[in-house]
Amino acid sequence: MNSNHYGVAGVCRSAWTIRARRLTHQLLGKIRDRERARLVRRIRDLEAENSRLTQLAFTDDLTGAYNRRHFDDQFRHDSALRARRHSLAFCLFDIDHFKAYNDSYGHGAGDDALRLIARVVMSQLRQDQDLLFRMGGDEFCVLLFMDSAAMALRIIDRVRHKVRELGLPHPHGRDGVLTVSFGVVWHDRHSAVMAPHRQLYLDADRVLYEAKRSGRDQIKLMAI
Known part of the structure; x- marks a missing residue:
């Protein structure tokens, strides 16, 4: 080869x-x-x-609102910083005579009412700006980062009216329907010091009590 x-x-x-x-x-x-x-x-x-x-x-399982744990985390990591750029409306609210509502219609109806109210509130808030938390039972907290107390109060009053418009019957409610009361603490961004969130909560709770004592289905405001 x-x-x-x-x-x-x-x-x-x-x-x-x-x-x-x-x-x-x-x-x-x-x-x-x-x-x-x-x-x-x-x-x-x-x-x-x-x-x-x-x-x-x-997230709260029942209502879809944020839970108390996330509320605490927001103040640890975020809200104090955001409040330097925007004023803060710290709002507590709960259902008027909620125990009587549960006693009259049962806890299932009470849960339905909580879900409906949370849905109404979230529909009125600005997505990715305002925050809704369920603090426990029928108590909720709303954080509104806004430029004026008047703007915040307009949103809160709109929520109050929307809840009334649900027309959920309540034998102990004003005009025979389920209502909510609000306690609002307004923290101006120009204030020198941001109050601790526990103090904001206590102040809002005190103002909420005033709304209850004054007849319910209303908003009370404290400016700090």
Whole structure:
């Protein structure tokens, strides 16, 4: 066999080797691309699940409002900073004669009322700006970051009217329907010191009590 045959065979082997290597690299590239895509999908799934669990951890199961834990976290990490840029209306509210409502219609009806009221409040708030928390029982807190107390009071009074318009019958309510009362503490952004959130809560609770004592279904305001 002459040397040309071996030369041709060698060239063929080299060509096949190069082609095999190229195919191997292409195959490995496709495998890496698939693995990378699978990894990206997995990371996205984990991030979505983590976001869902975080939302559950901070959300009240019954009403969909934020819970007390998230309320505390907001003041630890965020609200004090935001209040330097905006004035804060710290609003507590609860259902008037709620125990009597539960006694008359049952706790299931009471839960339905809480859900409806939370839905009404959230429909009147500015998304991604104002915050609604269920503090426990029938007590809720709203944080409104606004430029004036008058603007905040307009929103709160609109909520009060919307709750009345639900027309939920209540034998002990004003005009025979379920109503809510509000205690609002207004903290101006130009104030030198941001009051601790526990103090804001106590002040708002005291003003809410004044609204109850004055006949319910109304708003009382304290400016600090």
